[in-house]
Amino acid sequence: MKEHFDCEAFLKKSGFKYTKQREAILHTFEDSKRPVTAEDVYMELKKQGVPVNLSTVYRTLEMMTDKNLLQKFGIPGDARMFFAPNCTGHRHYLVCMGCKKILPIEHCPLAEYEKALAKETSYTISGHSLDIFGYCPDCQACTHPDE
Amino acid sequence: MKEHFDCEAFLKKSGFKYTKQREAILHTFEDSKRPVTAEDVYMELKKQGVPVNLSTVYRTLEMMTDKNLLQKFGIPGDARMFFAPNCTGHRHYLVCMGCKKILPIEHCPLAEYEKALAKETSYTISGHSLDIFGYCPDCQACTHPDE
DNA sequence: TTAATTGCAAACACTTTGCACGCTA
């Protein structure tokens, strides 16, 4: 999401009321680095002293996902859902199996492949998600990285 | 999993007891077509008249995953975990957004890409998962496929 | 016989929902 996102305008344009909770939740994603869970957002707002309820966070994230401002996804082995600014419509992440850090990956090697697959299977391909798993430099250091 | 998998031998070799529940659960994956949930396995056994509890299904699937006989994974937008025979160590699926059917994909276009990414990020890459989304021929037919 | 395995019910983690009150527009 871009740096100076006009939250109020966005909400009104979409037919929603502008509230401090929504402002704060949306603000969380400005200059955002990596995907977060509802709980992450909730904790961040608590830390900032913004009064908000976890249900409201869930409701707002869901609404933003419907409006295609965010994308919502899970990663294998984790029951939680993650949210990230929806830039591209598809997603690629590099997931550290040590510290569970999730990093977006830029380059997409799959455009060609999708075309071939569509022809081969007669499916209409509308997108994909790719997670690559491994250990980040920090976690490689530990003998047995597991948190 | 291969057609005539010797379930009893496998269990004993791994230090487990041979029970009719485990036999039946493992049998579910013989000549298996597509990934299933614990609930799917449970329902199938009920249908066959095999007395089994859902906890037992979960416990057995977990055990098989530990033994690398199965792989366990989730797909974006679905809170459930899926299980499939673990042939390759990584997985590629083609997910129909209409009927939720999941099909394995054979060819893996990512070996090269992983190498480049490892160099670029200094991560140790240990695997990946790739889901491609779209609509299967059946679901393309429907105007608004959504079940 | 006895330790592993099962069924059952309760606990869990994450997420969603119903409802009354409060606050934008």
Add this chain to the structure above:
DNA sequence: TAGCGTGCAAAGTGTTTGCAATTAA
């Protein structure tokens, strides 16, 4: 002031766990 949005608590999923009874070895 009308109705959307919020907080709260309760309900829902999918999954895990403790424990006593059962069963394979």
